[in-house]
Amino acid sequence: DGGITQSPKYLFRKEGQNVTLSCEQNLNHDAMYWYRQDPGQGLRLIYYSQIVNDFQKGDIAEGYSVSREKKESFPLTVTSAQKNPTAFYLCASRSGGSYNEQFFGPGTRLTVL
Amino acid sequence: GENVEQHPSTLSVQEGDSAVIKCTYSDSASNYFPWYKQELGKGPQLIIDIRSNVGEKKDQRIAVTLNKTAKHFSLHITETQPEDSAVYFCAATLYGNNRLAFGKGNQVVVIP
Numbered sequence: 318d319g320g321i322t323q324s325p326k327y328l329f330r331k332e333g334q335n336v337t338l339s340c341e342q343n344l345n346h347d348a349m350y351w352y353r354q355d356p357g358q359g360l361r362l363i364y365y366s367q368i369v370n371d372f373q374k375g376d377i378a379e380g381y382s383v384s385r386e387k388k389e390s391f392p393l394t395v396t397s398a399q400k401n402p403t404a405f406y407l408c409a410s411r412s413g414g415s416y417n418e419q420f421f422g423p424g425t426r427l428t429v430l
Numbered sequence: 431g432e433n434v435e436q437h438p439s440t441l442s443v444q445e446g447d448s449a450v451i452k453c454t455y456s457d458s459a460s461n462y463f464p465w466y467k468q469e470l471g472k473g474p475q476l477i478i479d480i481r482s483n484v485g486e487k488k489d490q491r492i493a494v495t496l497n498k499t500a501k502h503f504s505l506h507i508t509e510t511q512p513e514d515s516a517v518y519f520c521a522a523t524l525y526g527n528n529r530l531a532f533g534k535g536n537q538v539v540v541i542p
Contacts, residue, residue, distance in 0.1 A: 359534035417462040421473035
C-alpha cells in the first residue's frame, strides 16, 4: 500500500523538550514538505526539500529543524525555541519536476503541556 | 508572494443542492490550482485540480473552473451528500512548481 505515513498520530511533550515527528513515503517522490495547521489558519509551510541532502525554509521555520538524509524520509524536529508548538502537523510529498500534485499524510497532533 | 483567499468561510447547503466555493489568487504566474478536502482529524485529500491551460475540469459530481483574467477559480459540487461535509482548501503554485500557497479553508455542511 503506497503512501505517506506519519507517526505517531498523537504526541504529548512537556514544555522545553525537543520532539521529532516522523514522515515516510514509499511513492519515490523527490520533494517533501512540512506544514503546520492551526484552527482558522489554513496550512502554513515550515520547511521543504526538493532533493536528498537539501532543504529550504518555508514561511514559519523559526523553532523547527529538518533533515533529508534519505529520499523516503523527512523528519521534523520541534525545538524548545518554538514558542507555540501545539498544532496539527502535516507532511506532504510531490513527485518532482513538472508534476505539481502534493499528497498529504494523515498528520500528527502535537500537544505541549 | 502569492495570496490565496477563499469565500465564503462557511457554507451550509441542503442535501441534493449544489455548493460553490470561490478562490482568488494574486500571482499571475501561478499555473496550477488544486482543491483539497479535509475531514476532521485527517490529512487533506486532493480531489481535483486544474492547470492554467484549461478553463474547466469535471470529475463526476465535482468540477473546477478557472478564470485567469480575473484570477479566480471555483469548486462546484453538485447533488451534495452528507459525506461531502468537510473543510475544503484551494491552493495555487508559488515560485514555479515548488510550493503551494493555500487558502484558509471553507467549512461545508450538508444538511440531510
